[in-house]
Amino acid sequence: MSSTTAEPVRRPPAARRPTGSRAGHAYLLIAPAVVLVLVFLFYPVLSVFWESLRHHNLTRPLDDGFAGLDNYRALLADELFWRSLRFTAQWVFVEVGLQFVLGLALALVLNRTFVGRGLARALAFSPWAVSGILTTTIWILLYNPTTGIGHYLASMGIGEYGTSLLSEPDTTFWALVIAELWKGIPFFAILILADLQSVPLELYEAANVDGAGPLRRFSAVTWPHIRKAVVIATLLRAVWEFNNVDLLYTMTAGGPAGSTTTLPLYVAQTAIHDQDFGYGSALTVTAFLLLTFASMVYLRISSGDSKEGK
């Protein structure tokens, strides 16, 4: 501590004096974070790779041992794996696509000035704080034929008295999509709104002076400004929709007949129910590599785009 008071007369900003003890202090300060992250995040990530090469099933302790690539071979032959892969792609694509369109619309609306905007924002964003399980709870109530809103609509003569949306394969997918959109649209809007607010008002006024209509204003002023934020927001949403397990786990448990199982959900079920850690780890590694690969491809494509655009 003495070094901090050693030169009271000249005092350049602290950040410009990287003396030995300063740096020492810094390492002391970040040490707890580094230790926790190394032990409970990085070591586990590495250990999953090793674990995926082993037979390790809690329900069959006698079979434990080195497996080589057995788990991966089993995975390639696993029909549920391939189906989960297809469903994951469908789920992420549909969710992020709709969240992009509707979330952008919500952000544009909430970016305008009107009476009660603060309240409207707070209400519109409230699903952000709601957990995946609670989302399931709410939508189960809404979708259930006896408690759901359809019951009331039917008794008023709108629509017909429905069966449970979650038991029919055709309707299950869209029922899930809508429930997730309820949470996802506000998320996307929050990510975009911050950037929308940074668009200088003068630009809109200039566009008005030039006689630009709403569409033209959007394409010439708003879009170029928020384009980068949109690229990042869609990537983040895609990663999170990929990782999102809670809603699917509790609403359909991947059913009916595995038709709504994403890859991470398959991982979770293998870990929680089957307790097959070896195979679950192989699934984990595969999901991890696919996610990283897809993110890199996406970033490459979208950054290539912007170079051409500018």
Add this chain to the structure above:
Amino acid sequence: MSLATHDDVGQAPVPAAPPARRHAARKRRRSMGDRLMLWLPLTLFLLFTLVPLYWMVLFAFRPPGSTALVPWPITLENFRRVWEGSGFGVYFRNSIAVAVASLVVSTVIGMLGGYALARLTFRGKNVFLVIMLCTQFIPGAMMLIPLFQIFNGLYLTNSLWSLIIADTVFHLPLSLVLMAGFIRNVPVTLEESAQVDGCGRIRAFCAVVLPLLKPGIVAVGSFAFISAWNNFLFAIMFISSQDRFTVPVGLSYLLGEFGSDFGALAAGGLIAVAPVVVLFAYVQRFLIQGLSAGAVKG
């Protein structure tokens, strides 16, 4: 649709419009069609958001069997049943313990690291920052197996500590980065003049920076609390005995008892959301300031 008004504005000679004039122009822009473009989508969005929430409130406060669309007369019967009969009283205490512990640990460690990031230079700072950001992409589901094994080795499975540690570690990088931002916003000069007055770095921090940091601490802590409170996967994987369940796990079991008691389910849902609503009211303005893309996770 509202082109006519725009043309009006366009033909007006406005090389350097005085503020009053500009204001008038903006006011005039509010044509009929323009207002419709605002209020129609806004109403639809708010209905989509609020009707489902209202549905839960309705079922929670309505006597079983009633089909009224307004929960009147209000009954607390559902809450009593779920709080005592289904054990939500216990789950609630467990969840509070986990979320508060995770809040305290991740905020304190986040503040230490955040201070280093904001005020000190050290070799490897950028690497450290990049690693912290990268952790945000690690999916919780992928960590179930390895974390379970670590906790098993530490004899922490089926203990609330496993949840506290896992929730803290997952949230820590975000707490740290957010905290660095808040500390950076406190002028360095304040701290330096305290040091000139003879305070050590630690005293200068406590006396000068800490009071100004209060809103930041509340925000960072709220984010940590909400994320730990809402966590479901870790709780269902690491905890096996019912007296250590958290609220989301209890809720998932209520969901499992399908079709039986929707009033209890809705009441359980309201219990699950109650603490979060209070914190959300505070935290939501930080969300929109966009200082925290990482906070918008889920």
